[in-house]
Amino acid sequence: MMKQRIRLDASPYRKAARMPVQFRGIPRRRKVLAIAFFCVCLILLLPRREFLGKTIWFFLLGPDLAGPYDAGGPTRSSGPTADILKFIDPLIGTTNGGHVFPGASLPYGMAKAVADTHSPAENAAGYVSDDGNIIGFSHMHDSGTGGQPSMGNFPLFVHPGCPEDDFAKCEFAFRTVKRVPGSAIASPGYFSLNLTNSVRAEMAVTQHTALYRFSFPGTDTVKIVQDPPVADVPYSPVVVVDLIDLMNSRRAGGIQVYPETGRVVGEGQYSPSFGSGHYQAFFCADFKGAKLRKTGTFLTDTAKEEPKFLNSEDQGTFMPSGSAGAWLQFEKPEANAIYARVGLSFMSVDKACENAEDEISDFGFERVEAEARQAWSNKLSVIDIDATDVSEELQTTFWSGLYRTMLSPQNYTGENPLWNSTEPYFDSFYCIWDSFRAQHPLLTIIDPVAQTQMVRALIDIYRHEGKLPDCRMHFCKGFTQGGSNADIVIADAFVKKLTAGVDWDTAYQAVVSDAEVEPANWGLEGRGNLVSWHALGYIPWNDVDNNGTGPSSRTISRGVEYAYDDFCISSLASGLGHTADAAKYSSRGGNWVNYWNADQKDLYRETPDGSVVSTEFTGFMQPREANGSFRYQNTRTCSPIRNQHSCYYDTGLDTYEGSPWLYSFFVPQNMAKLITLMGGQHSFVDRLTYFHESGIAYMGNEQAFLPVFQFHYAARPGLSSYWAHRYIPSQFNASVNGIPGNDDCAMGAFSAFALMGFFPVAGQDVYLLTPPFFPQVKIRAAAAGGRDRWAVIRVRNFDPENKRIYIKSARLNGRKYTKNWITHEFFIKGGLLELEVAETEGSWGTGEADLPPSYEAEKWT
Numbered sequence: 054m055m056k057q058r059i060r061l062d063a064s065p066y067r068k069a070a071r072m073p074v075q076f077r078g079i080p081r082r083r084k085v086l087a088i089a090f091f092c093v094c095l096i097l098l099l100p101r102r103e104f105l106g107k108t109i110w111f112f113l114l115g116p117d118l119a120g121p122y123d124a125g126g127p128t129r130s131s132g133p134t135a136d137i138l139k140f141i142d143p144l145i146g147t148t149n150g151g152h153v154f155p156g157a158s159l160p161y162g163m164a165k166a167v168a169d170t171h172s173p174a175e176n177a178a179g180y181v182s183d184d185g186n187i188i189g190f191s192h193m194h195d196s197g198t199g200g201q202p203s204m205g206n207f208p209l210f211v212h213p214g215c216p217e218d219d220f221a222k223c224e225f226a227f228r229t230v231k232r233v234p235g236s237a238i239a240s241p242g243y244f245s246l247n248l249t250n251s252v253r254a255e256m257a258v259t260q261h262t263a264l265y266r267f268s269f270p271g272t273d274t275v276k277i278v279q280d281p282p283v284a285d286v287p288y289s290p291v292v293v294v295d296l297i298d299l300m301n302s303r304r305a306g307g308i309q310v311y312p313e314t315g316r317v318v319g320e321g322q323y324s325p326s327f328g329s330g331h332y333q334a335f336f337c338a339d340f341k342g343a344k345l346r347k348t349g350t351f352l353t354d355t356a357k358e359e360p361k362f363l364n365s366e367d368q369g370t371f372m373p374s375g376s377a378g379a380w381l382q383f384e385k386p387e388a389n390a391i392y393a394r395v396g397l398s399f400m401s402v403d404k405a406c407e408n409a410e411d412e413i414s415d416f417g418f419e420r421v422e423a424e425a426r427q428a429w430s431n432k433l434s435v436i437d438i439d440a441t442d443v444s445e446e447l448q449t450t451f452w453s454g455l456y457r458t459m460l461s462p463q464n465y466t467g468e469n470p471l472w473n474s475t476e477p478y479f480d481s482f483y484c485i486w487d488s489f490r491a492q493h494p495l496l497t498i499i500d501p502v503a504q505t506q507m508v509r510a511l512i513d514i515y516r517h518e519g520k521l522p523d524c525r526m527h528f529c530k531g532f533t534q535g536g537s538n539a540d541i542v543i544a545d546a547f548v549k550k551l552t553a554g555v556d557w558d559t560a561y562q563a564v565v566s567d568a569e570v571e572p573a574n575w576g577l578e579g580r581g582n583l584v585s586w587h588a589l590g591y592i593p594w595n596d597v598d599n600n601g602t603g604p605s606s607r608t609i610s611r612g613v614e615y616a617y618d619d620f621c622i623s624s625l626a627s628g629l630g631h632t633a634d635a636a637k638y639s640s641r642g643g644n645w646v647n648y649w650n651a652d653q654k655d656l657y658r659e660t661p662d663g664s665v666v667s668t669e670f671t672g673f674m675q676p677r678e679a680n681g682s683f684r685y686q687n688t689r690t691c692s693p694i695r696n697q698h699s700c701y702y703d704t705g706l707d708t709y710e711g712s713p714w715l716y717s718f719f720v721p722q723n724m725a726k727l728i729t730l731m732g733g734q735h736s737f738v739d740r741l742t743y744f745h746e747s748g749i750a751y752m753g754n755e756q757a758f759l760p761v762f763q764f765h766y767a768a769r770p771g772l773s774s775y776w777a778h779r780y781i782p783s784q785f786n787a788s789v790n791g792i793p794g795n796d797d798c799a800m801g802a803f804s805a806f807a808l809m810g811f812f813p814v815a816g817q818d819v820y821l822l823t824p825p826f827f828p829q830v831k832i833r834a835a836a837a838g839g840r841d842r843w844a845v846i847r848v849r850n851f852d853p854e855n856k857r858i859y860i861k862s863a864r865l866n867g868r869k870y871t872k873n874w875i876t877h878e879f880f881i882k883g884g885l886l887e888l889e890v891a892e893t894e895g896s897w898g899t900g901e902a903d904l905p906p907s908y909e910a911e912k913w914t
Contacts, residue, residue, distance in 0.1 A: 137433055138426060140445070140452040142787060143239040146197070146800070147182040149790035150753070154178035154196035154460055156244040157258045159425055160432045161464040161479070161503060164397055165194040166256040166263035168246050169205050169299060171229060176299060177202050177326070182237070182789040186229035187246070189295065190254055192263040192395050193334070195526065196460040197796030198483050200327035203526065205299030207319065207336045209393055211267045213251050213275040214286040223291050225351040226376035231279060241456060242425025249278035257422040261408035261468070263395045266418050271389040288385055289346065292393065294338055295378040296321045303374050304331070307364030310379040312348045315340045317379045318402045327483070328524060328531035329577055333470070335398045337406035341416045342391040343383035352377050392416045399468045399528065432459060435499050439829035442853035447826060449787040451808045454801025458492050459500070461798050462507055471528055476513040477506040484524030486534040489541045490755045491802035494813035497549050498880050501835050505551045511539050512556055515563035520578035530577040532702050535607065535709055536614030537567035537580050541816040544621035547628055548818045549877040561629055564622045568638065576603035580615060585679070591647040593679040594707065604702060609648055609674050609686070610709040613719045616645040620722040620908065621816040636911045642722050643910025649730060650675040650683045657689055670740050672730055674717045676707040688713045692749040711756050714749045721759065721814050724766035725907035734767040745776055752784050753794020758803050762812045762821045765905055770873040771859040771894035774823040777807040778858055781826070810846050811875065818876045819905050822898070824848055824860055824890050834883035842883040849889050860898065861891040873898030874905045
């Protein structure tokens with residue numbers, strides 16, 4: 054949002070305050086009373102919605118008594134009333150491994166409609182901005198995930214007509230069509246695409262229902278541009294409804310078309326894309342805009358008018374896995390458009406039809422689209438930026454990132470077939486290992502109601518399934534990539550006072566279960582190797598685990614995450630009054646140090662003769678055997694400069710999707726001790742700088758987020774700002790490949806935090822401060838209670854050329870502020886944080902008392 058720059062010294066109130074007043078000759082007592090009377094009158098008469106008057110009220114009375122801060126006046130931007138949605142480009146991250154879902158969705162919506170492309174290894178979210186052919190339009194997807202393609206169930210495909218007007222000569226299972234280059238249009242709640250078969254496809258959604266509008270040229274015959282081209286196809290649209298999903302995982306199902314009405318209903322059983330088990334989904338499709346000519350079913354590429362019903366059980370209608378479904382042929386549409394409404398459910402066909410009829414009874418495309426846009430506008434209205442002199446591209450990067458953080462997890466409340474509960478149910482925690490570091494902390498600030506519901510959903514999953522998930526999709530248990538990091542999400546909610554409806558007793562039982570009880574398959578939930586973890590304080594490389602099964606790998610990365618999980622549990626235990634437990638888990642929170650090999654050198658080959666050379670850096674996290682001896686994993690392995698793709702879930706190395714270099718920085722509970730082990734602040738800064746400069750850092754995975762800002766702990770907060778500017782916009786920008794890896798609904802959270810000028814230490818009440826990329830950022834305070842109260846971060850001497858990127862001084866609610874971090878109270882109550890910036894680093898935030906907290910592990914026996 055653009056606004057005019059207003060000079061504060063131009064305020065008429067400031068000028069009025071400078072007018073001389075003569076008190077000479079007035080007695081002292083009367084003089085004091087006169088001054089007091091004058092000040093009271095001035096405060097009372099100043100308009101409360103003007104900047105200076107509001108500032109005085111705020112500073113004199115504080116945020117609780119003064120009322121809403123900066124609700125208007127000359128420094129207010131066009132804010133939420135402006136069309137901020139124009140700065141959202143859902144196509145960002147739809148290539149180069151971003152796997153972003155760009156289609157129509159509500160915030161946390163279950164229905165997610167988009168065109169699916171034939172793009173092997175890239176179409177995890179359905180659509181890819183490449184030149185792959187379109188294979189259908191489906192209604193449920195995940196966004197930003199790795200692994201196999203996710204969902205994409207029940208795709209529609211539209212032929213404008215068939216050769217010789219014979220439906221059997223259209224393609225069914227092997228259907229594809231090219232898209233018109235550059236024709237994709239995506240915005241919140243809407244997606245459209247033009248196809249070379251003359252069809253234009255548009256889509257919008259409600260919570261559980263997708264609505265499509267397929268438009269045609271209206272000529273008697275249609276020319277289809279493909280290889281080879283097909284000309285003079287009679288205009289009589291055929292809609293194909295397939296039971297397949299993107300991963301081709303269907304193992305059962307059924308479909309029926311009703312020739313009297315054209316309604317198509319069906320269901321299928323599918324596999325999750327990154328987990329174990331199966332899920333069942335149902336749909337109910339209705340069509341409007343043209344009269345029916347014929348209907349039928351198809352198996353693979355053979356279509357017939359009979360039977361009208363297929364399933365995978367009854368003899369005579371056997372339906373194998375793969376492509377199978379129903380088809381409908383229409384007469385020429387009266388208005389050259391056919392509408393398709395697809396209701397969805399995980400409960401039953403009847404529930405899918407009910408969802409469709411309740412949510413889109415009128416097939417009103419413009420209404421559905423407008424309501425979706427309003428839903429997104431309402432969600433994002435909690436943030437208001439002054440974008441004076443800031444590029445449109447940077448604004449697009451910011452708002453698009455915020456938008457993506459609200460695509461998942463998905464709100465499946467009322468659609469859970471596994472148990473009855475009055476609690477909210479969210480799904481597609483895909484995966485918490487990715488999202489706990491930035492996405493969930495961001496939602497805690499900008500959408501605390503939804504984040505609280507997600508926490509309650511996690512607790513309810515534990516209540517009914519016995520463990521918290523680390524990864525979950527479509528009611529299935531996903532693979533656990535590292536620690537039991539739902540523990541961090543729950544602790545983060547607790548320390549930031551997200552309490553509405555949360556059962557903290559059950560929450561505590563859940564996290565203690567993670568810490569103490571090893572499940573039978575810790576590859577899907579909980580933790581493994583707990584006997585050794587408790588007895589030795591680390592996971593041995595050669596551990597013999599007789600209590601459960603899981604991939605016997607990732608001992609370093611799991612170990613440092615287990616340690617931080619336990620630290621977070623200690624915070625929860627302390628807050629809930631479990632004193633002894635708090636000491637125990639605090640002690641285990643120090644187990645990271647058992648992986649520290651002080652003698653390990655950073656070895657690599659670089660000389661022409663292949664000899665081994667090393668850097669100046671010594672001391673890294675390394676694997677250990679049960680007898681205590683260290684093993685060796687090259688410190689750079691699993692980084693962009695050495696065997697990056699060798700450390701996944703099913704590989705045998707000791708770190709996961711990152712190197713020992715990276716995991717050696719993951720000690721957010723006690724950075725002071727880590728800095729000491731690395732040789733002190735100066736050596737730590739040199740090492741962290743080398744990590745970013747050498748190419749070892751990979752911003753495409755979320756573990757690299759916090760190291761951008763860890764210079765704060767070594768009294769160099771300016772370097773955190775420097776590296777934030779190095780990565781934005783070089784790796785986070787508004788292009789279709791504008792994120793460096795799988796989005797995971799977290800890449801946008803990283804860029805949003807960095808652009809707003811603070812970054813969370815997940816699980817702690819700590820936000821590390823850097824200058825915003827905007828002159829001012831306003832976030833509606835959580836405790837506003839319906840009042841217009843904001844947490845405001847203002848750069849007093851903003852530099853649009855990004856030369857002044859270092860904080861020189863700060864004032865919080867009018868008082869000098871020297872800490873380089875802030876607590877969540879600022880976002881609960883609101884306030885004003887004013888920053889003065891400079892072109893060079895200064896002394897702000899560098900004092901010992903100004904550094905973020907570190908917590909020494911308690912002794913426990």
